[in-house]
Amino acid sequence: MSRIGKNPVNLPEGIKVKIEKDCTKVKGPNGELEVAIHSGISVSHTDNKLIVERSSDERKQRSIHGTIRQLLANAVTGVSEGFSKELELIGVGYQASNQGNRLQLQIGFSHDILFEPPEGISITANRTEIKVSGIDKQVVGEVAAKIRSFRKPEPYKGKGIRYKGEYVRSKQGKTVGVGDQQV
Numbered sequence: 001m002s003r004i005g006k007n008p009v010n011l012p013e014g015i016k017v018k019i020e021k022d023c024t025k026v027k028g029p030n031g032e033l034e035v036a037i038h039s040g041i042s043v044s045h046t047d048n049k050l051i052v053e054r055s056s057d058e059r060k061q062r063s064i065h066g067t068i069r070q071l072l073a074n075a076v077t078g079v080s081e082g083f084s085k086e087l088e089l090i091g092v093g094y095q096a097s098n099q100g101n102r103l104q105l106q107i108g109f110s111h112d113i114l115f116e117p118p119e120g121i122s123i124t125a126n127r128t129e130i131k132v133s134g135i136d137k138q139v140v141g142e143v144a145a146k147i148r149s150f151r152k153p154e155p156y157k158g159k160g161i162r163y164k165g166e167y168v169r170s171k172q173g174k175t176v177g178v179g180d181q182q183v
Helices: 058-079 137-149
Strands: 016-019 022-026 029-036 042-048 049-054 085-088 093-098 101-107 112-114 121-126 129-134 160-163
Touching: 016 042, 022 058, 029 058, 042 058, 049 058, 058 085, 058 137, 085 137, 093 121, 101 121, 121 137, 129 137, 137 160
Parallel strands: none
Antiparallel strands: 016 022, 022 029, 042 049, 085 129, 085 160, 093 101, 101 112, 121 129
């Protein structure tokens, strides 16, 4: 049996779960999320816990068992606490600011980049730090990756947008040796 799939999902106070045939709706203080349930997987709600079980030991059922359980756990965490990712801007003159609900980035191009976040995602910027937060873990990760893709960290000086705490391996660059000097 799946090691992840057999663990029950604990439900904190104030979380309501509605189990339907092909989806499970999780509602909490931060909002509501819906998780699609694959056929052959059943979800039951007992004693403030969600238990995910599969109908057979077929390869397809085994492969999706732990995934559905983790998606439900992420939905419960999202509607109760939420998710966030932090990014930092490294580089002279690189800065970020909020314009209403949009993010304005000045990252070395001839123009500013205005980024409109999807519904349910909030972005806060403090000059060199950006925080992306929301209730859906997948969407938060996608938005953070999209912002990072505007100016990925380059390996020579390390300039760009990176995740907080991300290590960027730096390269040495070109060196001119004694015999390689051009006149």
